[in-house]
Amino acid sequence: MKAASTLSKQLIFKYEHQAADFNIDELVQSAARVIAPLWPIQTFAARHPWMGLEEQTFEQTARRLKQQLHVDIYPKSSIFRSAKQRGEIDESILEKKLMEWLDSHQPGMPGETAEAFCKAALKLDDIPEQLLSSPNVKKLAKQAASRTIDDRETRFIKPLSVFAGQKTAHLLDHHVIKWCKLFLDESHSAWRLPHREKGFYSAWRQLVEHDPALPRAERQRLNGWPEEPRDALKRSLRALGISDGDVQAYFEAHLLSLPGWAGMMLWRSRQSRDEERLLLEYLAVRLSMEWMLIEPYLPLSEPKPGKEMQLAPLIAAWLHWGGITSDEWLELSAAEQKARLTLARRFDDITCRRLWLEAWEQTYAAEVRKLIAANKPAAAETSEPVLVQLAFCIDVRSEPFRRALEKSGPFETFGTAGFFNLAIETCELGSKHSHSSLPVILKPQHRVKETAEESSFQSYQEHQKAAVSLSSAFKMMKQNLLAGLLLPEVSGPWLSLQMAARSLIPRAAGQAFRKARKAWLKKPQAKLSLDRMETPDAGIPVGFTEEEKAAYARQALQMMGITDRFAPLVVICGHGSRSTNNPYASALDCGACGGASGAFNARVLAALCNLPSVRQRLRSDGIFIPDDTVFAAAEHITTLDELQWIYVPELPAKAQQAFDRINSALPDVSRTVGAERLGELPQLGYKNPRHEVERFAEDWSEVRPEWGLARNASFIIGSRRLTRGADLEGRAFLHSYDWRKDEDGSILSGIISGPGTVAQWINLQYYASTVAPHYYGSGNKATQTVTSGLGVMQGNASDLLAGLPWQSVMLSDQEIYHAPLRLLVVIEAPREHIERLLEQDHRFRRKMENGWIILASIDSHGNWENWTNTK
Template identity: 35%
Template structure:
C-alpha cells in the first residue's frame, strides 16, 4: 500500500517514443492550483513560480501592470484593517511588490551591514517625499531626546560623536545616515520583543541526516549502482545481452547477479554479496527484506509511508518508468513482471544500509551497524537555530523606508502591533509575492485576450461571411494544434474564400497502424483510447516485387549493422571500428556544414530503401472481429460511417449546402535529426506519432459511396461532387504532402491546384512568422529564405531547437471559426471547431469535444508551465548532454536519473500562463458538463485552467470564478487594424498584442 501511494507521486511519463503531454502535478490535481504548486515544492523541491526578479523585470517592462497587482491584492486580502496608522495591508504588500526586498542568510546580512552603505544611504527606489518624511520624523525625535545630551540607543552615541553633537550643523547626508541608523535600531528593538518562531526539522530519510551531519551523500553510490541495473532491467533492445533472471522480477534478478563474489567491488559494497546470498538462500521476499531494512535503519512506524515515498522519489525518473511499464501504461516490446517497483524499493534499502555503514567507517574509522552510524550522526548534528532578530528586523527596515514610516510612529507601537507588523511582512514571503505576481501576470493576459475577443466580435456582422451564403472554394480540416493556428490564418489571408476547421488530429480514426516499411503496429489515437481496429499500408501490387527486394535489403543492412555494432565491442572489432568510424565523421560534418546538400543526398539514397511511392490503405474489414491478421484488418462500413458522422458533427458540418467541392483533411507531425524527443513534437492526439495516416484513412472513408449512403441515413448528406483529400503538414520544415492523388477525379484537378497553390503560399508565410522566434534568422529575412531556414533546422544534426513546438501556448477557443477568423493570435491558440446550433439539449457534442480538448490542451499547457518554471526538477534540463538509454528515455551523460518533462531549449521562450478556454456556449451548459465530467470539473474548479464562455445568441462573455460565471466587463480597448499578419509581428521577436487582420475579414 505504501508503494502504491508513492507510485502516485512518481512521474507518469511513458516511453519517449509515445511522448504524451500531461499535467506534471497530476498527483495533486485534487487540490487547487496554488495549493498544488506549494505541495510540489515541498515534495519535489521545485519552484512553484518564476523567480521574483523575473517577475520584477516583467513589471518593469509593463508586462505586469500596477492595476492588476492591486486588483489581485484586493481580492486576496478581502477586508483587513489598517496597522495602527502605518497603512493598510494592501499598501504594505504593494510596497514589497513594487520594490525588491532582500532577505538572505545571517552571514549575508552581516556582510551587508558591515560592507555596504545600507545603514547610511536610503535605498535607490525610495521616493524623495518619503525620504524627507523619515528625516523630518528623525529631527522631531532627536529634538526631544537631545535635552539629556544622550539617546536611549547607546550604540548611536558613537555615531552622534562622529557626526557632531550639534545636529543643527548636519548636512543632508548626515541626517540621512542618522535617520537610517535610528530606524534600524527601532526595528531591531521592536522585533526583539516578539517571541521567536521555532523551526523544527524532522529528517525521515537517514540519507538526509548523514548528509547534514557527516557531509557524505550516500545516494551517489547507491544511485550509481541502481541506475546501471535499472537501465538493463527495463531495456527494450538497446543492449546486446538480456539481463539474466529478468523474468523473475527486479528483486530476484538483482539478488542473482550481485550475490556472486566480486573481488573488484568498491569498499562500500563489502559484505553485500554475502547479504544478498543470505536473502536468496533464505527465500526472503521483497516485503520481508523491506521490513528488515526498516528495523535496521530505525524507521518508526509513523514515518514509514513518508520514508517509502522519499526513497522512491530520490530516483523518481527510473522508479516512475518501472511503474509505468509494470502497470502497462505505455506500449513496450519487453514487459516486466508485477512487483518490480516493490523490488526496486527493497534493493534500494539494502544498498542504503551498506552505504550508511561505509559513511560511518569513513567518519569514525571503524565498522559499525547502520543503526549505530545513524545514532552517531544524530548526536553530531547541531540543533537548528531560529531566524535571527537582525534578519527579521532587516525585512521591516526595508519596508519602513519604502513607505516612509517615521521613528515616532514605530516607537508608539505596542507589542501586539509589532507582532502584527512582523507577521504581515514575514508572512508575505517570497513565495507569496511570487504568487501575487503570477496572478497579476495572468490577469493582464486574460484581460487583453478577452478584450480582444469582445472587440473582435463587436465588429459589424457583415464583415464576416455567414455560413451557407456561398460555397467555399475549398475547405481544410487541421488539428486543433496551436502551430496550425498560424497556418490556417495565413491560408485565410491568401485565399479568403476558403474555410478552415479544427479537430483533434486523429480525426476520430482510432487505430493501430503499420506502414509499408514498419515492423509492427503502433497506436494512432489519444492515450486514453485503446483502439480495436488495425489498418495496414500496402504497396501497389504492381510494385510488390520491388517492395520485397527493398524490404530484404533493409533487413540485410539492419543485420549487418547489428553484427558490426556487436563485434565492435570486441578487441579486434574495436580496432576495425575505430578505423571505419573515422570515416563516419565525413557525413556528420557535412550534415552540420551543408545540411541541405546532405539532406538531398540522404533522400536520394533513401529511395533505394524506402517502399515504392504507390501505396494504398487496407482499410475495409471483411471479417466480423477486428485484428492484425488478414481479413480482420480495417473497419466495417458501419464503423467507417460512424467515424465520418462523428467528425462532421464535431466540426458542425452537417448540411449539404455548406460542403465545398474539395475538402482537405490535414494531419500533422514533425521530423528532425538527432532529436530523441521527436515524438513530443508530433501529434499528441496520435500518441506522439504523425497524423498523416489518420487523415488519409478518413479521406478514403468519406470518399466511399457506400459509406456516404450510411452517413446520409444518419442525417448528413455529403454532396456527390465533394471529394476528400488526405494531407500531412510537417510543422518543423512546413512542408505539405498529399495522399492518393492518383484517385483524384479529373474534374477536381483545377480545384486542387488552386488549393495547393494557396497552401504553398500559406506555408511560406507561416515559415516567415516562425523565423522571427529564431535568433539565427534575421528579422529582415524574406519568405523564400524563411522556408530554407526552417528546412535547414530540421536537417541539421547540431540543431537543439528544430522548432519551438507548443511554446507560448496560452488560449484555446472552442466554437465557430467566425468568432476568431481575422484575429491575430500569435500562434498561441488552440482552435477547436464546434457549432452549438448542431448540438442537442444535453450538449452531447460539446461534452464529447471538451472531454478530450480540455484535459489534452490543459496537459500540454501545464507541462510547458512546469518545465518552464523549473526546467531542472520538472523539466529534463538542457538537451545537450542527453543520451538515449534503454530505448525508453534520456539521461544526462552516462549515468543519471531518467530525465522527464520538456528540455530547456523547448520552453525557453514560453511564458508560463495557465490556459484560458473560451467556449461558445452558455454558463448553464458548461456547469452541466463540469458536473457530468469529473476531469473537466476538477481542472476548472481547482483553477488549473481559466474558463470563459461566449453566448452564441448575444455574444456576451462570462468568466468562471469561484464556482459560478459572472459577466466580463469589457476594458474598452478596441483592437488595432492590420493589413496582414506580417504587419502584426514585423520586427519583433517577443509576444505580440492582438490585432484584427483586414484581409482575412473580407
C-alpha cells in the same frame, strides 16, 4: 557505530515476522500520485508532472515541492520583471489582486500598515543576506521566540539518507540509476542484465552481493535479505524506523528523489501484467539499498529548526519592507509583533509570486478577450463560395497556417483533435510492428494495415530487410571487440563523406540522402485494410465493420463541426515534423499521440468518408454529403510550413477546380508562415527564408529546428467566426464547436475530457520545463546522453530527464521564450451549458477550482465571463 548497528539489527529481528497492519501494494499505488508516467522518448507524449496532485490547489503543491525538494514551480522574479518590461503584466491587475488578498485576510493591524508592507514585498526585492544573518535580527528573533504564529508550515517527510549527508544521498541515487539503466535497457546494450526475466528486484537481489562498486562490508549487510520485494520493503521500513502512518509519505519522498526513473517504472508497470508490480520492486530496491548505506548511522531523524531560525526571516522582512527600525520593533506590544509576524508568514515569497502569475494570466486573458471582441467575422469572410474545407489538428502551430490559408482564397478551416477520433493502431507496409496512433490516454480498438500488390510489395520488402540488416550488422560490429577494430576501416570513407556533406551543405545533403533512400526502397502505392478481417488471435481486430465505419466518420465530422454545407473538396490534415539528429524529434510531432504523425489517421478518415456505404448510413443521421464532394488527406509539416498531399482520389470537375486553386495558393502560404516563424527563432540572419526553413529540418547540428508548442497559452472552443482573421500569434489551441448542435452537451464533454486534457498536459509540460528546468526539464540538448533507448540523461548518472530541453523553452541562458502561464480555456456557449459541464465533469471542475486551469466563456451575445479565481 557499533551501537547503531546493534539497534538496527534488533529492529529487524523484532519486526521480521510481524504481520504489517497495512497493505503495501495499495500504499505504493497511492504514493505514485506524486509522479507521472514517463513514456520512452521515441513515443514522446506530453506529460503533466502533477496530474496526480490535482485534488490539491496549485499553491499547495508549490509549497510542498518548495519545502520538500527545494523545487520552485512559480516563475522566478526575473521572469516576472521581464514580462512586465514587455508589457505582458498589467500593474493595475496586480494591485487589484493584492487588495483582494488583503480583504480576505484580517491582518490585525492598521490597514495602511499591512498594505504598505505587502506592496513593498510585492516588488520581489530580495531581503539582503547580511540583514538575514545579522546579530541584531538574531537577537530580536530570540526575544520574540515566545510568540505563537498562525499558519505554520506542514512538515514533509524526506528520505533518511538525506540526513546521513549529501554524499550518501547522491550515492544512493547513483546505484539506483545504474540498476534501472541495466534493467530497462531496450536492446541498446551489448550486455544484458542476467536474471532480468525474473523481475527487477529478483535480478538486483541475485547480483547486488557481487557488485564491485560496493564495499564488501555493505554487501554483507544484505546477507539473508528477503527474496520477495514486499517482504524486503516491509523489512526496510522497520529497520529504518518508519512508523506505519508515515509509510506512504516515505514512499512518496523516495519517488520524488528520482521522478524520471520512477516515472518510467510506473509507465512500464501499466503496460503488461508481467510487470504490474514494477514500481513496488523499484521501491524495494531503493529502500533496501538505503538501509544498506546508512545502517551504521541509524537511528537518524530530521533536524528541526529552532523557533529563532523560523522568526528571523519574518523580522528581517519587516525591517526591510516594513520600513521600521529595530527600536521601533521593540516598542511594539506582544500582540502587535504577533500580528506582523503572522502577516509576514502568510504574505511570503510564494504568495507574492502567486499574485504576479495570476496578474500575468489575467492580462493575457484580457488580450484574448480584446482580440475576439475586435474581430469582425463578416469582414473576414469572402462572398466567393467556399471551395475547400480543411480540418487541422488543434495544435498551436496550425493557427498561423490556418490564418494565412484563409486569407489566400475561398478556404474554410476547422480545428479538431489530430487523431480525428479514430481509435486505431497502424501497421505500415512491410512492418511486423504496429504503433498506437491516438492519444496516450486512450487505447486502440482497431488495427489498420497498409497492403500492396504482391509483385511490387516483394521488391520493397527485400530492400527494407536489407536496410534493417545493414543497420543491425553495423550495431553488432560496434559492440564486438574485434569487429569494432575493423569497423572504422570499412565504414570510415562513407561516414566521413556523409559527415562532411551534412556539416557543409546540410540542406542539399539531407534532401539528397532522403531522395536516394526513397528511390532505393521504391515503396509501392499502398491500400488500407478498412474492411474487417478475421484474425487468428484474440487481439485487436483488423479493419472495421460497416457500422463502425459510419460511427467513426459521424463522430469525427461532428467533433470538427462539418456536418452540412460541404465544399467540393474536404481535406483532412494530419501533422508531423521533420528534423535530423534530434532525440526529441517525436516531441515535435503530435503532442498527444506519443510522437505519431496524424497523417495515417487523416488518410483513414478521408477514405472512410469517401465510401458510398458510409455516406448512405450518415444520411440516416442527418449528415448529407453531396455526391460530388471528395475527401482528401494531407500532412502539415510544421518544420517546413508545408501541406503535403498523401491521399487524393479521383476528382470530379468541381473538386479538381478546388484542388488546383488551393495548390496554387499553398506556396505563398508556406512562405508567409515560414517568414513569420523564422522571425521568432534566434539566428544570425539569412538571405533566402525558404532555404533557411529547409536547412532547419536537415541540419544535424541544429538544436532548435522549430519552437514546437512553445508559448501555448489558451484553448479556444467555439466557431471559427470568433477568431478568424485574429492574429493569435500561434499561442492558441483552436477546437471547432457549435453549442447549437450539442443539445445534451456530449460533444463539449468529449472535447474537454479528450483534447482539453491533452492541451492541459502540453501546457504544464512546457510550464514545468520553464520554471524548474533542473528538475522537470532535460537541460542543454547539446550535452544530453540518449540512454538505453528510453530517454535522455545529463552525463551517465543523472535522473531520466522527463521534460523538454533548454532550447525548447529558452531564447538564451538568461531570456525565456515560453511564457509560463496556466492554460486559459475559453468556451463559446451559454452560461447554462458551462454550468452543466461543471456539474457533470467533477474532474474538470476540480482543475478549475484548484487553479490548474483558468476558465472563461463567451455567450451567444458575445459577453465574456470569468469562471474561476486561480489558487
